[in-house]
Amino acid sequence: MRKMAMLCVAVLLSQAAAAAPPPSSPGVGVVVGDPTGGTLRVFLNAGQSLDFGVGYSGDAALWGDYTWHDWDLLPRPKSGETELWVSAGLRLETASDTEFGFRTMLGASYWLPGRPVELFASAGPVFQVAPDGGVGADGGVGLRFYFGGLDGR
Numbered sequence: 001m002r003k004m005a006m007l008c009v010a011v012l013l014s015q016a017a018a019a020a021p022p023p024s025s026p027g028v029g030v031v032v033g034d035p036t037g038g039t040l041r042v043f044l045n046a047g048q049s050l051d052f053g054v055g056y057s058g059d060a061a062l063w064g065d066y067t068w069h070d071w072d073l074l075p076r077p078k079s080g081e082t083e084l085w086v087s088a089g090l091r092l093e094t095a096s097d098t099e100f101g102f103r104t105m106l107g108a109s110y111w112l113p114g115r116p117v118e119l120f121a122s123a124g125p126v127f128q129v130a131p132d133g134g135v136g137a138d139g140g141v142g143l144r145f146y147f148g149g150l151d152g153r
Helices: 002-014
Strands: 027-034 036-045 048-056 060-070 081-094 099-111 117-130 134-146
Touching: 027 117, 036 134, 060 099, 081 117, 099 134
Parallel strands: none
Antiparallel strands: 027 036, 027 134, 036 048, 048 060, 060 081, 081 099, 099 117, 117 134
16 A cells, blocks of 8 residues: 555656646635535645645544645546645644544546636545554545636646
């Protein structure tokens, strides 16, 4: 499993130079799943972004991920664009015992043609560090709206 994750990251990093131009503004949206809540994505360049969120997963949850994107691995639809991405980040859940962990996600997005709207799905494990170890899972579907448009997309 670890080798597969490393291969995905390597492929995505190697594709960054051929990526589509990123949105010029942050994308704000909602995600339904575990956790369910709000999401914010800020593109650093065409191949990388930061994804933040706050939601509910039995208790309040916060997360922040560094994400690598590839715009060419998925088949091109007749209209719109697709992307595949992997991310790594931190997750904090506030319960009677605050839980802290690392998460890795695999996701796919569809960008509506000519619209600053991204539809996405993602899933992955959460490696809990404190207060006790363990492995959980995050995942969901959602959408983000980019207020500044799509810069050439």
